[in-house]
Amino acid sequence: MKLEKFIQSVVDMPQSVLQEMCGYFKKVNLPKGTQILEQGQTCKKLYFIEKGLARSYYYNEKGKDVTVWFFSDNNLMVSVESFFQQKPSLYQMELLENSITYEISYDNLQKLFDRYHCVERFGRRVSIDLLTDLVDKLNAIQFQTAKERYAFLIDKYPDIAYRAPLGHIASYLGITQETLSRIRSEI
Amino acid sequence: MKLEKFIQSVVDMPQSVLQEMCGYFKKVNLPKGTQILEQGQTCKKLYFIEKGLARSYYYNEKGKDVTVWFFSDNNLMVSVESFFQQKPSLYQMELLENSITYEISYDNLQKLFDRYHCVERFGRRVSIDLLTDLVDKLNAIQFQTAKERYAFLIDKYPDIAYRAPLGHIASYLGITQETLSRIRSEI
């Protein structure tokens, strides 16, 4: 089972804890377009995406829809700051494809954190992995041209480059839809 | 003592553990210009800066010196991915001021992680705080004009805006030194 494998790949934990942890996750199939989280709500659940695609986004001062992050197969989906600090989220989240997910509530995860050192470690490792990805993206965005940024995406997240709509990819890369379209046509 | 206070502010832990943890930190005064970490080295130590200023940076493909992050008073200084994953760092780190720091080795911190659940939690919380800061910066960089980015810095990290050299601030914000100079003169 994918979720088990994912957890094991992050931290080695006793079978009993792994089983208990997985037991707290509930399988949910969600259709494309589902709003997982609205702006201003506190994120109460963390999801593991077995198969599917989602994004977090917000509307900036000019009312433009800006994609912040994509979530796809075999990864966790969560509004990090909102979930872990249990405060209102700056971002919304929605599904871009029909998805198979496993959800766990904040309270249950917190219980696991409290009870098991190894789950706490799981949390730490996952955070650091995210941090690493984020630093990569920041560097790409900060000092690369539009073309280089797209190359970065293709290289690092090829599935997203192919599965997500152009407009979402463009705002994720910090460029306009028109520019991205031109870049694609050049290749 | 600042270090103790910092730890306590992140996670509440028993006095005994707190004392033991602090015991592993060694006070070091380091002069301005000290290279904490070279590119390609693995980051072996994590520092708490009681008073001082440092930055992490790298030379990009065009040979330009790019500041990635600043570290100042009452914060941790570390090359996150390198330290926590014990792999070669993409970045260098250097001190920009004479600084009072407390250092702990990877091995000792790892020991504490293994031994105390609450220290592990400390690690998780610190990572998530960093993550939050990073997301903020990413958003600032990605969708704001040069002027707005500088305003962001002033607002969020005023001490850095005043203490760090202009060139370093400029590359941190993803703009050129000339542009930043013009922005400053306009105000």
Added chain:
DNA sequence: CGCCGAGTTGAACTGAATCAAGAAACGTGG
């Protein structure tokens, strides 16, 4: 005093944004 790094100022250039209009693709209901 003269050098050196850090910051400033000016002028020309450019990558990407913006504005605008159309073409394709998509899905929903008759």
Added chain:
DNA sequence: CCACGTTTCTTGATTCAGTTCAACTCGGCG
């Protein structure tokens, strides 16, 4: 299965924020 409206993507012309390159100023220090 087609027709229609809606959303997504493409293409073109124009504009502009910020870069680049180059020269100059200023303050500190041996």
